[in-house]
Amino acid sequence: MAKQKIPYSTLDTPVVLVDMDKLETNIREMSQLAAEAGVKLRPHTKVHESALIARMQIEAGACGIEVGSVDQAEPMGEGGIDDILIAHPFYGEHKLATLKRLLNKPELKVTVVIDMVEQAEGISQVGQAVGRKVPVLLKIETGGNRYGVLPGKPTLNLAKKLDQLPGIELIGIYAHESGAESTEEGVAKMALEVATIMAETARMLKREGIMIEHVSVGASPTFPATCRYIKEGKFPEITEVHPGGRVIGDILYMRAFGNTREACALTVLTAVMGTSHPGHAIIDAGWKTFGAESLIDHREMPGFFWNGRPSYGSIQSRPDLWLGRLAAESAWVYYTDPKKKLSLGERLEIVPNTANLVVNIHDKLYGVRNGEVERVIPVTG
Template sequence: MDDRELHAHLIGQQGSRAALNTPVLVLDLDRLDRNIAAMQAKADEKGVALRPHAKTHKSVDIAHRQLAAGAVGICCAKIGEAEVMVDAGVAGVLITSPVAAPAAINRLAKLAPRAERLMAVVDNPQVASVIDDQLARIDATLDVVIDVDPGIRRTGVASPEAAVDLARTIADCPRLRLRGLQFYCGSQQHIEDYAARRAAIEERTRYLRDVIGALREAGFPPEIVTGSGTGTHAIDLELGAFTELQTGSYVFMDAQYLDCDLDGSGEAPFETSLAVDARVVSANHKGLVTVDAGFKSLSTDGGSPQVSSGAPPETVFAFMGDEHGALVGSDIGDRLRPGDPVSLVVPHCDPTVNLYDHYHVVRDGTLADIWPVSARGRAR
C-alpha cells in the first residue's frame, strides 16, 4: 500500500501523527511556514531577491508556498526537477547544474518555450553554442547565467578571463541572453564556527568581485549575481555581493546545519521542521533497542541522526543495516518497549527526502495533509 492508502483516513484526526506507519517522513507545517517567512524577511530587509533551491525539498507544494511568500522563483539542480516544477506552474526556475548531454540539451530546448522566466547555467563555450543551435531548431530563446567555480573544481569557469570569454560566446549566440553569473560556495556552507566560515566567505567574495569587475570591464555587467546557501546566507547578505540567494535547507534545518552557528548568535535562526518518525521493534538488551529506520530511511552522508523525542536526548543512534537502527543509552532497554515511537532529526535533508514518496504534513500532532515528493528521483 502507498502512503495515501495507508494514511489518508488519518487526515484531520486529532493526534493522528502517533498512528502513522513507520518509518515515515514528517513535516511540521507551522515550523515550515515560519522558516519560509523568516528567510524571506531577511532577504527583503537587504533588498535581495530570494530564489530558494528546490533540490532540498523536491516539492511542488513547498515551492508554491515559497513563491507566495515573495520568492522570485526557485532553483533546480537538474532538468528533470525543472520539468516537474514547470509542469506544476512554477515560474522563475533556474537550473543550477550545467546541462551538457545531448539528450538533456534537447529537453532543455523543449522546456524553454513553455517555462515562464526559465534560466540555466552554462560554463563552457562549446556547450553554449550547442544549446543555441538546439533552440534555433524550435525557434526558442533562453536566459543563461555563467557558472563560476568558487574553488571546488566541480563546475564553473575557472577564472575571470574564462568568464569573459564565455560571455563573448554567449553574445554571439542569438538564442541566448546573458543575465549574470552564479557563484555557489558549497564547501563553505557547513563550516561550523561562524568566524571561520565568515573569513572563508570574505576571501571568496573578493574573488567573486574580481569576476564581476572583469565582466563589467568587458561590457557584460551582470544583472543577476546568484548563489549563497543556508550556511552563509547571513554573511552574504551583509557583504552585499549577491542580488539573489539560493538558500535551500533553511526550510527543514537538518542535523548538519544545527551544528553550525549560522549567524554568529549561537542560536539557530530557523526551526527544525523535518523528521523521520520510527518505532522500536526490538528491546531485548538493557543498553540498546532497535528501531525500524536504517540506511533505506535516512541519508548517511551527514553522519547519524539525532533523537528529538521518544528517548533521552543523550541517546546515540547507530545504523544497523538497511532496515534498522540502534538507539544506545544507559538502561534504554528498560525504558522503551516494542512499538514505542521515536522521532529523529535527519542528518542531511536533501538525500533523505529523496528516499520517500510523500511528506506527512502535521500540525500540533495531527496529520493535516499528505504531499508528494514531486521531483523524487529526477536526477537526470
C-alpha cells in the first residue's frame, strides 16, 4: 500500500515548500534550451543545495553540476554527484585540504576555477600529492567585477604561468555574467558581450598555442539569450552554460529577468499569529526564516517602496498584501487595501526575495504537488 500523503495545509509553520510541478518544468525547460543549442548544461546548485534536485537535473540531461565554494562540493559528492565544478577561486590550507579529500575519490571528477597564479600553485601541489592533474578553468573578468583576470594580455600571461604548473591542467576559461541592466534587451546585450569576449579569448589562447577545450559562460538571466546565440551558430567556441537560480526562482532573479514570477517554485508557508492592529497582520516567520534581503540595490526602481517600506517577499494570490517589515521571528504583512484583512490562523505562501538564503537557513524543504506533501527534500549543503 502506498504511504498516505498528507495535505501540506496540515504542516506546522513556518516551513519551506517546493512546488514539484514547477520544479520539474523548470528543470525540463533548462535542459531543453541547452539541448536545442547543442551546448552542455552544468547547473549551479547553490540555490537548492540539494543532491536530490541535482540528481534530477542530471537525469534530465545536465552534464554535472557547479557549486560555489569548495566546501559545498563534499556533500554533493557524498550525495552521488560525480562531476563537480567549483566556481569560486579559493586559497589557503583548509580549502586545499578539502580539495585533497575530493581528489582522493577516484570516481569523482572535480574541476576548479582560479584567477590568480597563487591559487593555482596550491592546487597544483595538491594535484601532485594525490597523483592527479587537476583540471583548471581560468576565470575571465567580463564586467561582473568580482573574481576574474582581464581579457587579452593579462589572461595570456596567467595562462602561460598555469601551463608551467605540474599538478594542474588548464582546460578552459570561465565567465559569469552579472550586473546587466534589468531589461530583456539589457540582459541579451550582456549575454552577447560576454560570449563575444569569451570566444575571442578562446581563439586568442589557441593562436598562442594554449590548447583549451572548454569555454563556460552563464547566469540565469542571460541563459535563454546565450542559448539562442549559440543555436544561431554565433559562438561555436562555447561548450558549456551554467545557470543556477532559474531552477527554483525568486524575486531577486525575477527582477534580473532570470525567471518569471509564475515559475517560482519555492515558497515559505506561514500563518497569521495576530490581527489586533487595523493596518497589518503579524505572521510567524521573520528574518530567521526569510533572511533579511530587502534587495536594496534595486531601491531606485518604481514601486520598490510602499509607505517607505521595501518588500521582503511576494505573497501568492494576494497582490494586495505587502510583506514590509521583518523582525527576528515575526513579520508585518501590511494591508494596501484596507478592506481586505487577514484572519487569525490564515496561511500565506510567500515567494522570498532570495530563495537560496531561505534554503541555506533550513534543513529540509517539502516537495508538494496537488496540495499534498510528496517528499521531503533534505538540504544537504
